[in-house]
Amino acid sequence: MDLGTIRDRLKNKYYWSASECIRDFQRMICNAIIYQEPGSQVVNEAHELEAIFMVRLIDMPKAEEERVPKSNLGNRNFSH
Numbered sequence: 001m002d003l004g005t006i007r008d009r010l011k012n013k014y015y016w017s018a019s020e021c022i023r024d025f026q027r028m029i030c031n032a033i034i035y036q037e038p039g040s041q042v043v044n045e046a047h048e049l050e051a052i053f054m055v056r057l058i059d060m061p062k063a064e065e066e067r068v069p070k071s072n073l074g075n076r077n078f079s080h
Helices: 003-011 018-035 041-058 070-075
Strands: none
Touching: 003 018, 018 041
């Protein structure tokens, strides 16, 4: 997982919820920490990026609401 993939997934509306995006971000940070040498520049920057991200999450709205594009409203089949 990397920031480019997360960015592309956001652009393409891949995520159904913010928590999915947050999990990918956390996976990316975890991978950087696990697969790099402790104390390396990559690990240090991963910790810095994680701290910045967590501070930004505080400002994020708490409740999520589903948004359906207007063009898709007519395409939904509600019968089972």
